[in-house]
Amino acid sequence: MLPIALTLGEAAGVALDITIAAWARRERERLPPFVFLGSAANIAERAILLGIDCPTREVEPEEAALVFPMALPCLPGFPEAKAEPGLIAREDAALTIQSIRQAAEFVADGRCSSMVTNPIAKHALNEAGFAYPGHTEYLADLGEQLFGEKRRPVMMLAGPDLRAVPVTIHVPLCEVPRLLTTELIVETGKIAAEELKRRFAISSPRIAVSGLNPHAGEKGVIGKEDIEVIRPAVDLLCQAGIEAEGPLPADTMFHPAARRRYDLALCMYHDQALIPVKALDFDHAVNVTLGLPFVRTSPDHGTAMEIAGTGRARPSSLMAALRMAAEMSRSPVQA
Template identity: 50%
Template sequence: MAVSHAFPDSPLAVTMGDPAGIGPDVTLAAWVRRQECALPPFFVIADPALLEARAALLGIDAPIARITRPEDAAAVFGMALPVLPLRSPLVPVVPGKPSVAHAGAIIESIEEAVSLTLTGRAAAVVTAPIAKFVLMETGFPHAGHTEFLAELAERHGHPPRPPVMLMASPRLKTVPVTVHIPLKEVFAALTREIIIDTARTTAEGLTRFFGVARPRLAICGLNPHAGENGALGHEETDIVAPAIERLRAEGIRASGPHPADTLFHDAARETYDAVLAMYHDQALIPFKTLAFDDGVNVTLGLPFIRTSPDHGTAFALAGTGQANPRSFAEALHLARRMAASAAEAGAEDRP
């Protein structure tokens, strides 16, 4: 899928995330280190008072510049953190104390970031962490950012396409084929079609955004020992292996089914560009073990670029000064590189 309105020189749109979590903390900490980290210009869609209060609590010298349009962000970024205010101020925020009263502002920030990116006024969306239970208590129907972003793309007139969650770091790239569902539902949700669609989107994304000409995809089995030839389950022979055969017939370099317990050591990681795991923790446990501080969550299959730090809201750390901004900084850098790569790929696609 081509990325709509890819303007790599536009600033990055950063969402507020849950205001009671560490999103404000890592945003402020990253901005303070903008020069040493060579961060690309970005702006935050939030209540400026939230960031001013959190900066004061943390003892961070981070002037806040209220902007009225994204185009003003680059000019002030070197001197102050640009903030595009929400339409309505937040209700009071206590770090570490999530509140359903914040749900509307959290959603508004995401919606605005997507809208600005789809119209080219921002180069990409970088999302701060949210707590799904806070939003779900208000009737929010999605299990996470990934599903909501897909709905927003459709709302803006783009054909529906299942999004793919790619966890990316220099050491490992993993994709869970089934994502935010209970483990007991994985068996019913896992089909040949979902594996094939996920692999196609992953291969396309690795080429367009990461410069991998012919991606090598290692595909996990579902059961221990990849089913042990049917002794420990038939999903590998009935679902996974036929999907791999179809992908190979299409020219995609897919291998497997591989036992997951032998796929993530150093030598194994040299044999592929990304792993497709069958369920959430099969992908994220090895990834966060290897790349907890610098991993980035990327959503593929959308008509815009979205990255996020790979950690959650960490309410216990909010306002303490202990939150590590490295993953957030890596999400900013990767979003900028992806925007540049998408623009280059788009230029090559044009006659």
């Protein structure tokens, strides 16, 4: 069985904590095998601080599945991060980036099935000269470099009871109406529908499209975007053979009966999508990047440096991300 490549993330945060805690629960939670692309020394030091028995073994990915039941597989010779819990070390930025690229390379080479990325500190990477806003944009470039496929990545938040995709992501709320276009909504919806088929084996995805304004604009009384931008996008998605409905008032889209009518909620901005997913099940929500030529998931939380090394970090989201990466990699439709 091919292992999952798990990246280093920000060593000053809870990435090491949740990696150790997840491995410690491997049997009870029936986790798929993974190889940690970071230093075994960092794992050993943090495990002592946490009081968790976590033996490590440096192995190549091909051996990780065999080693996984007895020890946490770590990549041989990976340099040790200098950060202490809660205290970022500027020189670690290069290791964080190296780990992400190595994970993508292992998947491209067929040595790992997929990749799961631990949380990073974007500001620390940017200060060190990292030219990308975050993981997603860097992974899109790696997809082109390593797989020869240039695609637009789409962020999906997925929990046990809801999948949601925001059309616009990390932009100020006041900019959303200007950035929102019919073409962008259609492109995002098509990518989401394709990936639900390819990665989640949903043969005919049903997409609920939210409105932008309260009451989905109330027929133009509370804003024109729902009529002039979103409604035409829904029509075009339907014409493309996608079962899409909307624009729907966002305040009535997420109750249990409504959620049973669709497979994915296509939302117009970041919080419109993320708040319901996290409110329903914060600990088990997973960040999935759709549209890449490889499988990538991530815990749906940040570095939480204020609790790093304290033992208070919960590994639930990381474990959910590992399970989802394994399930997406095994998708019969993808194969």
